[in-house]
Amino acid sequence: MSKVPMDVVTDIFNRLPVKTLLRFRSLSKPYCSLIDDPDFTNAHLDRSIKTRSNLNIILKGLHLYSVEFDALDNAVPIDYPLSSGAGTEAFGSCNGILAFRLTDKNLALYNPSTRQFRRLPVSEIDPPPGDSCKSGYIFYGFGQDVKTNDYKVVRMVQFNKSDDEDDEGIFYDYEVKVYSLKNDSWRKITKLPPYLRFMFQFFYHLLHRRGYGVLAGGVLHWVMPPRIELGPRNRIVGFDLGNEEFLELPQPECADKNYLLDVAALEGRLCAVCNYDQEKIDVWTMKEYGVKQSWT
Amino acid sequence: MSTTVPKKITLRTADNHEFEVDEAVAMELGTVKTFFDENPDATDEPIPLPNVSSKCLSTIIEYCKFHLSLRARGNDSSSAEEEGKVYDEELIKTHDNESLVELILAVNYLNIKDMLDTLNQGVADRIKNKSVEYVRRFFGIENDYTPEEEAEIRAQYEWAFEGVDPDDD
Secondary structure (H helix, E strand, C coil): CCCCCHHHHHHHHCCCCHHHHHHHCCCCHHHHHHHHCHHHHHHHHHHHHHHCCCCEEEEECCCEEEEECCCCCCEEECCCCCCCCCCCEEEEEECCEEEEECCCCCEEEEECCCCEEEECCCCCCCCCCCCCEEEEEEEEEEEEECCCCEEEEEEEEEEEECCCCCCCCCCCEEEEEEEECCCCEEEEECCCCHHHHHCCCHHHHHHHCCCECEEECCEEEEEECCCHHHCCCCEEEEEECCCCEEEEECCCCCCCCCCEEEEEEECCEEEEEEEECCCEEEEEEECCCCCHHHEC | CCCCCCCEEEEEECCCCEEEEEHHHHCCCHHHHHHHHHCCCCCCCCEEECCCCHHHHHHHHHHHHHHHHHHHHCCCHHHHHHHHHHHHHHHHHCCCHHHHHHHHHHHHHHCCHHHHHHHHHHHHHHHCCCCHHHHHHHHCCCCCCCHHHHHHHHHHCHHHHCCCCCCCC
16 A cells, blocks of 8 residues: 555545546556545546536537537547447536437437446337327436436427327327436336426427426426417426426516526526527526526 | 743654744644644643654745735735745645655645645646556555456556656656
8 A cells, every 4th residue: 555645645536637547547456446436436526516627518510529628729529439420419418427319219328538338228119009199309308316316318209190280289298208327227207297298399499409408406497388379488397307207497577578488507507598589688597496586 | 821922832853853933833734733722731842743854844834834924915815826826836846756745744644734735736737647657656556456457457448548648757
């Protein structure tokens, strides 16, 4: 054993980039156990987030690129298995892990720091029995359940009646499945709220790519398009990754209700972006999660 | 006890040198502070520091004095911060690997959190792009892998061994 106490070594190693740590696993067996220890990796992640070190921006062109935050002019293509086929979508990211959609049935998680790649088991899309349906738009989301430290992927498939092309999509059925990294398996969510039927609107989702859930406070969020004829306006729908249930979020109190809503996350807080007819944009952040009065 | 004259505290190093320092400086050393907290009526006897050499202790006292004076300036914090950074960088630069490790051991024993922070960051920056062999020498780590085991563990993340600086020690 080295003459330097292990707690000092731990503190020094906490400050190293992931690539260096992977190399230093070959120093000796005790050092390898230190680096592989989940307590150490969690502390390393916490420190990276707090000090904003090891930051990268992921860019998407025909290929996916990674740019170090401290050296913005140097974009490196992300090299992951199966990367040759263009058109991979990164539909979510959390704690440095990316969620990829290669095709509708072929999803994967990728950690660019360790270059670990994991394909998710294929989960068939089961249309509701009886009607002749085909699957339509698919919503995806990826995030962490902070309580159990598990990572989850949510897939919501909307079904079209194949013979009904003009349908406004109001009576669409949905299938929602959640993948848990810990169990490495999918689970079907059966308790779906009635408003889920209003989730999809053709131009709203295809033009703006709003189908990827926004993660804040352990909950994934989607915006429901406004349906003026039916009353419900811009709604924010959430899916709690902890209890795996849907919820609806309160909205900021605006004087003028005539806006298009979008959601985003800023430093872990949910934001509502209100776009007033392309003229003016208000950004609200929710200081205390789920509390209407905390929108500021 | 008179409080008008700043109280002096005497520290004795492993190689039997005595250092007389202001109480404020001595209180920067966590180990010394704890000693006085636990023994409020300790006499003026020199405090033995059996794990610290005189070379390290003089560096440490300089560091504490300098950073105390920076903190005393308080308000113009941005220039003080800048000076502190320059001082810390110089401190790291003037120590080779062996003396840096010795200093870290002393600072860790004396429990000076800020200084340990600075030194640990300095070490991290120094070894970040170095080879496994360099870092083994740096910390005095004994390699307990068999050649086969080591080859296997290296193969798991082969790409992490690309772009390593040549050893300069």
